Amino acid sequence: MKQVAPHEKRAVALSVLYFFLLFGSYSLVKPVRDAMGTVYGVAHLQELFTATLLASLVFAPLYSGLASRIRLASFLPWVYLFVAVTMLLFYALFAGGRQERAVAASFYVWVSTFNLLIISVFWSFMADLYSRSQAKRLFGFIAAGGTLGGIAGPAAATLLATRIGNHNLVLIGAAGFAATALVVRALAAEKERLLAAGGEAQRSSLARALPGNPFDGFRLLLQSRFLLLLALFLLLMTWISTIVYFQLGELITHAFASRDARTQAYGQIDLAVNSCALLIQLFGTGRLIARFGVGTGLLLNPIIMILAFLAIAFSPVLLVLGGMQIVRRVAEYAIAKPAREMLFTAVGQDSRYKAKNVIDTVVYRFGDFSSAWVSAFILPYGVLGLAIFGVAVSAVWFPVAWLLGRRYENSRTDGVVS
Numbered sequence: 581m582k583q584v585a586p587h588e589k590r591a592v593a594l595s596v597l598y599f600f601l602l603f604g605s606y607s608l609v610k611p612v613r614d615a616m617g618t619v620y621g622v623a624h625l626q627e628l629f630t631a632t633l634l635a636s637l638v639f640a641p642l643y644s645g646l647a648s649r650i651r652l653a654s655f656l657p658w659v660y661l662f663v664a665v666t667m668l669l670f671y672a673l674f675a676g677g678r679q680e681r682a683v684a685a686s687f688y689v690w691v692s693t694f695n696l697l698i699i700s701v702f703w704s705f706m707a708d709l710y711s712r713s714q715a716k717r718l719f720g721f722i723a724a725g726g727t728l729g730g731i732a733g734p735a736a737a738t739l740l741a742t743r744i745g746n747h748n749l750v751l752i753g754a755a756g757f758a759a760t761a762l763v764v765r766a767l768a769a770e771k772e773r774l775l776a777a778g779g780e781a782q783r784s785s786l787a788r789a790l791p792g793n794p795f796d797g798f799r800l801l802l803q804s805r806f807l808l809l810l811a812l813f814l815l816l817m818t819w820i821s822t823i824v825y826f827q828l829g830e831l832i833t834h835a836f837a838s839r840d841a842r843t844q845a846y847g848q849i850d851l852a853v854n855s856c857a858l859l860i861q862l863f864g865t866g867r868l869i870a871r872f873g874v875g876t877g878l879l880l881n882p883i884i885m886i887l888a889f890l891a892i893a894f895s896p897v898l899l900v901l902g903g904m905q906i907v908r909r910v911a912e913y914a915i916a917k918p919a920r921e922m923l924f925t926a927v928g929q930d931s932r933y934k935a936k937n938v939i940d941t942v943v944y945r946f947g948d949f950s951s952a953w954v955s956a957f958i959l960p961y962g963v964l965g966l967a968i969f970g971v972a973v974s975a976v977w978f979p980v981a982w983l984l985g986r987r988y989e990n991s992r993t994d995g996v997v998s
Contacts, residue, residue: 583717583866591774592718594767595706596725601763602660602702603726605756606695607733607854609667611846612749613691616684618833618842628688629822629945629952635693636945643697644934645794652786652933653768657761659701663694664761667754674747692948693941698757700940702726704933705764707924708782709771715925716874719918720865727861727913730854738847784929797934807935809984810923811943813878816977817916818947820885823970824905826955827892849902853909860914869919875985877919882978884911889970923988 584592617628647655670690673683710718737749768786775783790796801807828849836842869877888904924932958965 583721587774588714588718591709591767591770592722594763594770595709595718595722596728598760598763598767599702599722599725600729600732601756601760602698602729604729604733605753605760606691606698607730607850608736608756609691609733609750609753610695611734611737611844611850613688614829614846615842616688618829626949626952626955628685628692629948631685631689632692633942633945633949635689636696636941639693639697640797640938640942641794643937644790644792644797647790647933648792648794648796649789651789653765655789656701656705656768656786657764660698660757660761660764663698664754664757666690666694667750667757671747671751671754674750692945696941696944697937700937701933703921703924703940704936705767707921707927707932707936708784708786708929709767709774710925711782712922712925715922716869717866719922720861720869720914723865723913723918724858724861727854727858730913731851731858734847734850734854738844738851782925782929790930790933792930792934796930797936797938800931800935801938804927804931804935806923806984806987807927807931807939809980809987810920811939813920813977813980813984814939814943815947816973816980817881817912818944819951819973820881820908820970820977821912822948822951823955823966823973824908826952827966828902828905849905852906853913856906856910857914860910861918865914865918868915869922873985873989874919874922875982875989877915878981878985879978881908881911881916882974882981884908885974885977886971889967889974893964893967893971919985923984926988926991 643659650658670683670687674687706719706722707715736752740749771786775785801811832842832845836845865877885908888907892900892904924936927935954969955966958969
C-alpha cells in the first residue's frame with residue numbers, strides 16, 4: 581500500500597495481525613454472547629446492561645491502577661492473557677451444563693465488559709505508537725486487520741455453531757486471545773526500535789508505568805473539554821447502537837426458535853458487515869480522511885442513521901432492520917471508528933490509556949445502560965417508537981460530531997488538544 585512508508589512496514593504488519601487476532605477472537609465469541617442474551621431473555625436485557633455498567637465501573641479503576649504499577653510493555657500483553665483464562669473458565673461452565681440461565685447472564689456481562697476494554701487497549705496502543713500524520717494515513721488500513729478478523733470470526737461461528745456447539749467456540753476464542761498477547765509483546769519491541777532509529781512515531785515510551793492513581797482516568801476526562809466532547813459523541817453513538825440492538829434482538833427472537841440458530845443469524849449479519857467494511861477500509865478510509873478531514877468521518881454516521889431510522893419507521897420488519905444494522909456498522913467500522921481513534925493522537929500518553937479507557941468502557945456502558953432502559957420502556961409501543969427515538973438522538977449527535985471534528989482540525993498538528 582502506497583500510504584505505508586518502508587520504515588513503517590513491520591510495525592504496520594504487526595498492528596494488522598494484532599487487530600486481526602484480537603477482533604477475530606472477539607467476533608467468534610460475540611454471536612455466542614448475543615445468543616446467551618436471548619437465553620436470559622430479550623425482555624430482561626436492560627438488567628444485563630445494568631450489570632455490565634457496574635462491572636465497567638469496577639474494572640476501569642482497576643485497569644488504571646495496574647497501569648500505574650506495571651510498565652506498559654509488560655502490562656498490555658497480560659490484559660489479553662487474563663481474558664484467555666476467563667474464556668477457559670466459561671468453557672468449563674458451559675461444558676458442565678448447570679445453572680444455564682445464570683451462566684448465560686454471567687458470560688454476557690463479562691464479554692460485554694472486556695470487549696470494550698481490549699479494543700480500547702488496542703487503539704490506545706495505536707495512538708501511542710503512530711503520530712497524528714501517520715494515523716491519518718494508516719488507521720484505516722490497520723482497521724482492516726480487525727475487519728478481516730471480524731469476517732473470520734463470524735464465518736467460523738456460522739459454520740461451526742451448530743456442529744461443535746457454543747462451548748467449543750469459546751475454547752477457540754481463548755486460544756486466539758493468548759496468541760494476541762504474543763503479538764503485543766513483539767509490537768512493543770518494534771515501537772522501541774522505531775524510536776531508537778529516529779523514525780516517525782509518538783515519542784512516548786512503553787518502558788514505564790503510568791504515573792498516578794486508579795481514578796486518574798476520571799480526573800483527566802473531567803479536566804479536558806476536548807475529551808468531554810469526545811465522550812458525549814461516544815455516548816450518543818452508543819444510544820443509537822443499543823436502540824438498534826434491542827430492535828434486532830426482538831425480531832430475531834421471534835424469527836428463530838433455537839439458540840444455535842440465533843447465533844448463526846447474528847454471525848451472518850456480522851459477516852456481511854465486516855465484508856463490506858473491509859473494502860472501504862482498504863481503499864476508501866484513508867483517501868476520504870485525507871481529502872475531507874476527520875470531521876467528515878465523524879459526521880457520516882449521524883446522517884446515515886437519520887435516514888435509516890426513517891426507513892424503519894415506514895417498514896419495521898427483520899429484513900429492513902437487518903439491512904439497517906449492516907449499513908450502520910459498516911459506516912461505523914470503516915469511517916467513524918478510525919476517525920474517532922485518530923482524535924486520541926492529539927492527547928497525552930496518560931489520557932490515551934487512562935481517560936480513553938474510561939470513555940470506551942464506563943461512558944460506553946452508561947450509554948448502553950441508559951438507552952437500554954429507555955428502549956425497554958418504549959419497546960411495548962413497537963419498533964416504530966424506537967425508530968422515532970432513534971431519529972431524535974441522531975439529530976442531536978450531528979452537531980456534536982461537527983463541533984468535535986472542528987476542534988480537532990483547528991488544533992496545532994504537533995500540540996496536545998485540551
